[in-house]
Amino acid sequence: MKKVLVTGGTGLVGKALEAVIKNHAPTDEEWYFAGSKDADLTNLAATQALFAREKPTHVIHLAAMVGGLFHNMNNNLDFLRNNLLINDNVLQTAHEQGCIKVVSCLSTCIFPDKTIYPIDETMVHNGPPHPSNYGYSYAKRLIDVQNHAYHDKYGRQYTSVIPCNIFGPHDNYKPESDVPESEKVFTVFGSGKPLRQFVYSLDLAELMIWVLRSYDSVEPIILSVDEAQEVTIYEVAQAIAKAFDFKGKLVCDTSKADGQYKKTASNAKLRSLLPDFAFTEFETAIETSVRWYKDNYDHARK
Known part of the structure; x- marks a missing residue:
């Protein structure tokens, strides 16, 4: 029996995993979705206690201190220290307790700020990340370093995935989120021109x-x-406005920072292994996400 522990299991991706597993749960897998109430993963003893209790054979490691552009800009030290602690505690405890496989979640923001596009998996460590979120980025890059180190020393099958910007039901809709929105005037932070x-x-x-x-x-x-599915932030705002049937005004607040102009990622490696995977159409996914937000407004993470 495979026992899968998902850290950060109550967040955006954890909830999506739970929904998919409910529909396609194999009989030889048991899943446990751990949230912050289960354990403080910055604490080694608490992490060890969670693993001892659940006895996972496999781990999907999503837990992290995360935030939007402006939260990162003001708190790089906290993002660095907390994520270093979380990642080291999870990977070392997984190793000590004999976990067969760990899949950790990174981010395209870890790539070098000065680079050529599209970025691919070979370029993660080619230069400094964007200065706005260097704390988070270096902590996440070190997961890749640790994965290789556990593999080299112990033969561990610890790996990582690098998603582009994620959205969907159960997202965090705080004003500091990456794509904020308000009631009568829909304010887009920055110029709206960056591509994602x-x-x-x-x-x-x-x-x-x-x-x-x-x-x-x-x-x-x-x-x-x-790559062809890349959109501007302004186009994202337009899609959200359309899904809300919003008739007000879209305004770009250019006093706010844009962050990186683009971080176009190549999925050629994924396509070589899964050539026929069909991604949900962007506008359809936005509509579904907005519908979920409306239906769950009172207890959505705001």
């Missing part, structure tokens, strides 16, 4: 389950929509 690839959380969940079951390399793999 967005992956629907349910699509990402399916891909991460495939990685857990079938991807047998320590090397990271980018889980992203195709």
Whole structure:
């Protein structure tokens, strides 16, 4: 029997994994979705207690201190220290307790700020990340370093996935979120011109389950929509406004920072292994996410 522990299991991706597993749960797998109430993963003893209780054979490691652009800019030290602690505690405890496989979740923001596009898996460590979120980025990069170190010393099959920007039901809708919105005037932070690839959380969940079951390399793999599906932040705002049937005004607040202009990622490696995977259409996924937000407004994470 395979026992899968999901850290950060009550967040956006954890909830998506739970939804997918409910529909396609194999009889030889048991899943446990751990949230912050289960354990403070910055604490080694608490992490060890969680693993001792659940006895996982496999781990999907999603837990992290996360935030939008402006939260990162003001708290790089906290993002660095807390994520270093979480990642080291999870990976070392997984090793000590004999976990067969760990799949950790990274982010395209860890890539070098000065680079050529599209970025791919070979370029993670090629230069400094964008200065706005260097604390988070360096902590996440070190997961890849640790994965290789556990593989080299102990033969561990610990790997990582690098998704593009994720959205969907159960997202965190705080004003500091990456794509904020308000009531009568829809204010877009920055110029609206930066380009991003967005992956629907349910699509990402399916891909991460495939990685857990079938991807047998320590090397990271980018889980992203195709380059042709890249959109501007303003186009995202337009899609959200349309899904809300919003008739007000869209305004770009150029006093706010844009962050990186683009971080276009190549999914060529994924496509070579899963050529026929069909991503949900962007506008359809936005509509589904907005419908979930409306239906769950009173207890959505705001």
